[in-house]
Amino acid sequence: MSAPSSTSRSSTFTISPADVGSALADLRERAPLVQCITNIVVAQWTANLLLAAGANPAMVDNAHEAGPFAAVADGLLVNLGTPYDDTATAMQRAVDSATGAGTPWVLDPVAVGPLEWRTRIALDLLTGSAPAIIRGNASEILALVGGSGGKGVESRHTPEAALSAARSLARTHSTVVAISGVVDHLTDGERVVRVHNGEVLLTKVTGVGCALGALMAGFCGVLDDPLLAAVAATGTLTVAAEAAAVVAHGPGSFAVALLDELAALTPEDLADRVRLS
Amino acid sequence: MSAPSSTSRSSTFTISPADVGSALADLRERAPLVQCITNIVVAQWTANLLLAAGANPAMVDNAHEAGPFAAVADGLLVNLGTPYDDTATAMQRAVDSATGAGTPWVLDPVAVGPLEWRTRIALDLLTGSAPAIIRGNASEILALVGGSGGKGVESRHTPEAALSAARSLARTHSTVVAISGVVDHLTDGERVVRVHNGEVLLTKVTGVGCALGALMAGFCGVLDDPLLAAVAATGTLTVAAEAAAVVAHGPGSFAVALLDELAALTPEDLADRVRLS
Amino acid sequence: MSAPSSTSRSSTFTISPADVGSALADLRERAPLVQCITNIVVAQWTANLLLAAGANPAMVDNAHEAGPFAAVADGLLVNLGTPYDDTATAMQRAVDSATGAGTPWVLDPVAVGPLEWRTRIALDLLTGSAPAIIRGNASEILALVGGSGGKGVESRHTPEAALSAARSLARTHSTVVAISGVVDHLTDGERVVRVHNGEVLLTKVTGVGCALGALMAGFCGVLDDPLLAAVAATGTLTVAAEAAAVVAHGPGSFAVALLDELAALTPEDLADRVRLS
Numbered sequence: 054m055s056a057p058s059s060t061s062r063s064s065t066f067t068i069s070p071a072d073v074g075s076a077l078a079d080l081r082e083r084a085p086l087v088q089c090i091t092n093i094v095v096a097q098w099t100a101n102l103l104l105a106a107g108a109n110p111a112m113v114d115n116a117h118e119a120g121p122f123a124a125v126a127d128g129l130l131v132n133l134g135t136p137y138d139d140t141a142t143a144m145q146r147a148v149d150s151a152t153g154a155g156t157p158w159v160l161d162p163v164a165v166g167p168l169e170w171r172t173r174i175a176l177d178l179l180t181g182s183a184p185a186i187i188r189g190n191a192s193e194i195l196a197l198v199g200g201s202g203g204k205g206v207e208s209r210h211t212p213e214a215a216l217s218a219a220r221s222l223a224r225t226h227s228t229v230v231a232i233s234g235v236v237d238h239l240t241d242g243e244r245v246v247r248v249h250n251g252e253v254l255l256t257k258v259t260g261v262g263c264a265l266g267a268l269m270a271g272f273c274g275v276l277d278d279p280l281l282a283a284v285a286a287t288g289t290l291t292v293a294a295e296a297a298a299v300v301a302h303g304p305g306s307f308a309v310a311l312l313d314e315l316a317a318l319t320p321e322d323l324a325d326r327v328r329l330s
Numbered sequence: 331m332s333a334p335s336s337t338s339r340s341s342t343f344t345i346s347p348a349d350v351g352s353a354l355a356d357l358r359e360r361a362p363l364v365q366c367i368t369n370i371v372v373a374q375w376t377a378n379l380l381l382a383a384g385a386n387p388a389m390v391d392n393a394h395e396a397g398p399f400a401a402v403a404d405g406l407l408v409n410l411g412t413p414y415d416d417t418a419t420a421m422q423r424a425v426d427s428a429t430g431a432g433t434p435w436v437l438d439p440v441a442v443g444p445l446e447w448r449t450r451i452a453l454d455l456l457t458g459s460a461p462a463i464i465r466g467n468a469s470e471i472l473a474l475v476g477g478s479g480g481k482g483v484e485s486r487h488t489p490e491a492a493l494s495a496a497r498s499l500a501r502t503h504s505t506v507v508a509i510s511g512v513v514d515h516l517t518d519g520e521r522v523v524r525v526h527n528g529e530v531l532l533t534k535v536t537g538v539g540c541a542l543g544a545l546m547a548g549f550c551g552v553l554d555d556p557l558l559a560a561v562a563a564t565g566t567l568t569v570a571a572e573a574a575a576v577v578a579h580g581p582g583s584f585a586v587a588l589l590d591e592l593a594a595l596t597p598e599d600l601a602d603r604v605r606l607s
Numbered sequence: 608m609s610a611p612s613s614t615s616r617s618s619t620f621t622i623s624p625a626d627v628g629s630a631l632a633d634l635r636e637r638a639p640l641v642q643c644i645t646n647i648v649v650a651q652w653t654a655n656l657l658l659a660a661g662a663n664p665a666m667v668d669n670a671h672e673a674g675p676f677a678a679v680a681d682g683l684l685v686n687l688g689t690p691y692d693d694t695a696t697a698m699q700r701a702v703d704s705a706t707g708a709g710t711p712w713v714l715d716p717v718a719v720g721p722l723e724w725r726t727r728i729a730l731d732l733l734t735g736s737a738p739a740i741i742r743g744n745a746s747e748i749l750a751l752v753g754g755s756g757g758k759g760v761e762s763r764h765t766p767e768a769a770l771s772a773a774r775s776l777a778r779t780h781s782t783v784v785a786i787s788g789v790v791d792h793l794t795d796g797e798r799v800v801r802v803h804n805g806e807v808l809l810t811k812v813t814g815v816g817c818a819l820g821a822l823m824a825g826f827c828g829v830l831d832d833p834l835l836a837a838v839a840a841t842g843t844l845t846v847a848a849e850a851a852a853v854v855a856h857g858p859g860s861f862a863v864a865l866l867d868e869l870a871a872l873t874p875e876d877l878a879d880r881v882r883l884s
Contacts, residue, residue: 093370094389096648097374097648097651097652098374100814101812101813101859101862104811104812112689115724117724118722118724122722135390135391136392137416138392138416139416139691139692164388164390168398168399170395171395257382257593259378259387303594304378304381304382304589304593305382305587306587306589308378308586308859309586309860309863310856310859311859312859313856313857313859314857316859370650370666371650372651374651375651411666412650412666412668413669414693441667445675446672448672534658534659536654579867580866580870581867581870582659582865582867583864583867585655586863
């Protein structure tokens with residue numbers, strides 16, 4: 054298990070396509086146990102996507118067990134898609150336990166901003182514990198730094214516009230911030246990495262971003278550098294998506310093919326195809 | 331956002347295939363935000379089906395946020411598939427808020443009749459607020475007017491047999507009632523529209539009816555006439571299902587193809603293929 | 608509806624491939640109503656798999672309705688994948704009601720052992736009521752008899768190693784124990800049946816074991832012998848999986864094809880292909 058790293062080594066380390074390929078090889082070899090406290094919409098999809106990529110999902114999300122389990126998991130995802138009182142308690146206990154045990158955790162602040170209750174949950178989680186990664190769309194990232202968010206779960210801001218907010222958020226919380234979009238922008242407050250892979254059909258399947266957050270938690274379980282973990286997860290998913298789009302006839306067959314292509318993706322192909330800047 | 335219309339214009343307006351095609355064009359253009367308080371079985375399927383059709387799903391179903399969100403959503407679905415105390419509270423608050431704000435809402439009274447708790451929830455929701463549409467199978471519609479329902483979620487009554495109950499229910503609550511079956515029957519208490527499209531594989535995939543209710547809420551968000559909204563949703567789903575059945579090898583590939591065909595369906599093709607009487 | 612049988616007839620009855628084929632014919636003819644109290648990850652998948660196989664799913668899992676419904680269902684599944692306080696109450700009430708009414712029930716003790724709260728739920732359910740079948744992986748079965756379980760939901764023990772524990776558990780609780788693995792091992796404490804069908808892709812799709820438990824509850828609803836019910840469900844799923852693997856390109860298309868092949872599987876083909884010892 055790896056704690057989020059903020060050493061000077063990682064903060065000056067430039068991430069290359071070869072690093073992303075190696076990261077996938079590590080994920081496959083170690084099959085990290087990823088605890089997901091996520092939502093009723095994407096729980097199955099998230100588990101299947103983690104299995105296809107090579108990680109080991111465990112949806113332990115009740116208030117009784119989430120805390121103890123976070124101490125033994127390799128990574129933890131906290132996703133605010135459909136929180137309830139019970140699972141909100143589970144989230145806080147899991148984050149406390151993960152923090153104590155050094156388990157890296159990822160926050161996916163779905164729809165924060167316009168929805169007040171979950172916004173407070175997110176801010177409470179960030180008080181006293183630094184996630185390895187915060188992953189969201191531009192509106193969600195802006196909302197976490199006090200800007201105006203979107204109306205629903207779909208972003209109305211571009212990743213570029215949110216980048217300075219993301220850098221600020223990353224520095225304040227000693228975390229990595231990953232902004233999804235046509236080009237994904239990821240930063241640890243110092244370094245900025247852009248992932249240029251992707252496919253428009255990704256926006257027509259629910260829960261791709263949510264599953265990406267879970268995959269980031271998986272990569273955090275096998276890597277020291279959370280920015281590399283975030284980039285590797287993003288590259289793995291978006292490169293597989295490009296392959297899936299070739300055989301898909303629409304959003305239904307695209308989602309199916311995405312799982313097939315994730316399972317078939319080799320570290321070498323990933324290193325060849327991922328486009329970073 | 332459009333409130334349910336009960337003007338004399340709409341109650342004498344005859345619905346044509348061209349109207350259904352235009353409705354789909356409207357849905358695509360405006361991408362209504364559809365709040366779904368639905369069940370754990372079909373949440374992902376519902377979101378993916380809304381995205382494929384052109385709407386914008388938001389599964390906001392907790393008791394803290396469901397009310398405020400219903401005031402800003404374009405349409406609201408309340409589905410009784412797997413209610414819990416928490417989500418039952420969310421349903422009531424969302425309906426109250428929707429009623430105050432003029433947000434049209436759709437009731438899908440899954441398995442009411444034999445299951446007492448949810449039957450009371452449904453009747454409570456109907457007290458003091460008129461949904462734009464009530465969508466169910468024949469047993470569920472009969473149960474809402476005091477008849478005997480089925481043993482489970484599958485209907486043992488024909489839509490034809492439930493039609494007079496549906497007309498009565500529609501008049502009592504100033505709503506539209508949509509009865510699913512081999513032929514779908516839809517009525518606002520005065521007009522009756524039958525949709526003759528469909529495919530037997532639809533009964534072998536869980537949650538098609540549930541997703542249809544969500545799609546009706548989406549169409550309500552862009553149309554003044556809730557009967558047209560119900561007919562347009564039914565036509566869109568069943569015409570896409572006919573196309574999906576051509577390429578499917580069974581219920582698994584049918585569900586995948588249904589999402590593909592929904593995304594590919596043009597308003598022109600819909601107007602050509604939908605069969606109304 | 609059939610209660611679990613522990614008569615001398617069934618305990619000396621040798622199960623043949625022809626019996627398994629006949630069992631599927633019975634399932635198709637009677638379409639048993641299967642109540643599933645299961646988890647947020649696999650609810651949709653479970654319902655679709657039951658429909659594809661020929662059973663009739665009903666996900667009634669709230670504390671108000673689970674008890675009364677268990678008295679009228681043909682079979683009941685209790686799956687501990689994502690329990691909450693509300694659904695844990697529903698499980699106990701459903702088991703009490705099923706026991707009183709003679710409804711056979713299946714326990715799937717997902718991840719018991721390392722997770723204390725659900726382990727206590729499982730043991731409480733087994734106090735005062737005998738399930739027709741307990742279905743799990745080797746670690747879960749060992750945990751129920753006091754052995755050490757695995758770290759997560761994936762088993763680290765082989766079915767063979769757990770077989771003596773399974774026989775002991777079966778005798779103590781007058782139940783059938785089914786252990787999933789490369790070769791499935793099933794026992795009522797006296798007889799032992801091994802099912803040699805299967806496919807490695809089954810481990811790359813979440814919830815296959817969970818859905819298998821539901822299918823066992825379905826077969827219990829139409830058969831007197833719960834060991835035959837467990838064997839028939841296992842044979843049906845794994846034979847369909849072998850056919851699905853032929854057309855699959857990875858875990859995504861495999862899951863889709865598994866539903867197609869389940870729906871297409873005839874009792875005759877099943878009897879021909881199932882490999883028992």
